[in-house]
Amino acid sequence: xxxxxFSRRPDIGGKIRVSFxxxxxxxxxxxxxxxxxxxxxxxxxxDFVSVTYGAGGSTRERTGRTVKxxxxxxxxxxxxxxxxxxxxxxxVDQVIAEFAAFGVRRFVALRGDPVGGVGTRYQxxxxxxxxxxxxxxxMRRIGDFDISVSAYPEKHPESPDFATxxxxxxxxxxxxxxxxxxxxxxxxxxxxxxxxxxxxxxxYIPIVPGILPVHNFKQVANFCSRSGTHVPAWxxxxxxxxxxxxxxxxxxxxxxxxxxxxxxVERGVVDFHFYTMNRADLAFAxxxxxxxxxxxxxxxxxxxxxxxxx
Numbered sequence: 634x635x636x637x638x639f640s641r642r643p644d645i646g647g648k649i650r651v652s653f654x655x656x657x658x659x660x661x662x663x664x665x666x667x668x669x670x671x672x673x674x675x676x677x678x679x680d681f682v683s684v685t686y687g688a689g690g691s692t693r694e695r696t697g698r699t700v701k702x703x704x705x706x707x708x709x710x711x712x713x714x715x716x717x718x719x720x721x722x723x724x725v726d727q728v729i730a731e732f733a734a735f736g737v738r739r740f741v742a743l744r745g746d747p748v749g750g751v752g753t754r755y756q757x758x759x760x761x762x763x764x765x766x767x768x769x770x771x772m773r774r775i776g777d778f779d780i781s782v783s784a785y786p787e788k789h790p791e792s793p794d795f796a797t798x799x800x801x802x803x804x805x806x807x808x809x810x811x812x813x814x815x816x817x818x819x820x821x822x823x824x825x826x827x828x829x830x831x832x833x834x835x836x837y838i839p840i841v842p843g844i845l846p847v848h849n850f851k852q853v854a855n856f857c858s859r860s861g862t863h864v865p866a867w868x869x870x871x872x873x874x875x876x877x878x879x880x881x882x883x884x885x886x887x888x889x890x891x892x893x894x895x896x897x898v899e900r901g902v903v904d905f906h907f908y909t910m911n912r913a914d915l916a917f918a919x920x921x922x923x924x925x926x927x928x929x930x931x932x933x934x935x936x937x938x939x940x941x942x943x
Contacts, residue, residue: 649898649923651677652712652841652906653916656685657695666911667699673913675707676927677920680904683741683781686714693728697735704736712781713737715772716745717762718755722771725762729775739779741814742768742805755791766804773809782806784813784840786827790861795827799834812838814906816860817845819868821896841904842897846915847886851876887915891922898923 653674658664671682682703686696696713703711713732717725729740744755744765757763762771765782772778782805785798792798802813818824828840847853850872857864871889875882894905909916920926 648903649894649925650680650904651920651925652680652904653682654685654906654908655682655699655911657692657699658911659695663911670909670911670913671703671707671709673917674909675709677917677925678928679709681710681712681739683712683714683739683906686716686743686745697732700732700737701735710739711737712739712741712779714741714743715768716743717758717765717768718745719761720758721760722762723760725768726771726775729772733776733778737778738776739781740772741781741783742772742810743783744768764801766801766808769805769810770808779812780810781812781814781841782810784815784827784831786815786818786824787861787863795830799831799836802831803834803836806836806838810838812841814841815843816862817843817908818862819893820863820865821893821900823863824897825900839904841906842902843906843908844890844894844919845908846890846910846912846919847872848883848910848912848915850882850886883915887918887922890915890919894919894923 655667655671658667674682684696684699684703686692700711700713703709715725715729715732732740742765746755762768769780769782772780782802784802785792788795788798789801792801805813815824815827824842831840845853850869854864854869856862868889871885872882875885897905907916907919
């Protein structure tokens with residue numbers, strides 16, 4: 634695939650559903666930035682928003698505070714991430730129950746990265762859940778939750794082949810997962826082939842594309858090289874020479890992501906999950922370009938249309 638191609642349909646915005654991912658802030662300054670982002674994106678009425686959870690519960694309290702504040706102060710539907718890295722079953726179950734006690738009904742269940750980070754070998758806790766499928770099963774036993782899980786269009790770096798990778802996804806579904814959200818990707822053909830493989834394996838839950846707006850191409854490319862994510866040559870060419878030109882970089886990034894989403898819409902996809910990196914600018918611009926407007930803006934447009942008709 635050389636680049637995205639699509640024919641823009643004017644009515645498509647109303648058919649697209651989006652969700653956003655945030656991470657819990659570490660400092661007061663980051664807290665302020667996060668809530669500026671939440672405030673900016675909330676009027677787009679996302680289907681849900683997710684809040685990440687550090688390995689071994691390293692952000693347990695911060696994740697909990699962030700999710701609870703969303704429940705208490707916004708109309709957003711938050712989904713708490715949950716991992717099983719470096720934690721016993723009892724510890725994991727306790728956190729799930731705590732989150733449920735203050736109103737969490739959606740979770741994103743992930744095995745989690747090894748404590749040493751990408752590239753190191755994963756070692757399950759001797760008294761913990763071994764993988765994401767077992768974690769999903771635990772959640773289902775604790776409550777009637779909406780459970781999202783991870784999926785990998787280019788397969789998980791630790792999986793020897795796609796068959797093994799998709800078998801793990803099937804086990805998650807058998808244990809109660811309701812949707813899968815993919816690792817970010819930049820080649821839509823790879824996503825489409827992955828979905829075809831998943832369907833042939835008998836997995837029929839939604840496979841929601843994870844979309845990463847490229848705030849810093851060099852950083853994204855470096856992460857892709859470590860995680861096995863393909864960076865198409867045409868994408869690198871788009872950002873060539875823009876590392877120090879932040880304004881043009883942002884314009885290109887929003888256009889690239891909007892093109893990717895609309896190409897997927899042409900292929901029948903209507904749900905998208907944006908990895909915001911706690912920044913609203915690109916996510917908001919992308920949503921605007923694909924036809925999703927803030928409620929206040931949509932109302933203003935409707936009022937203007939009514940006045941013109943009168």
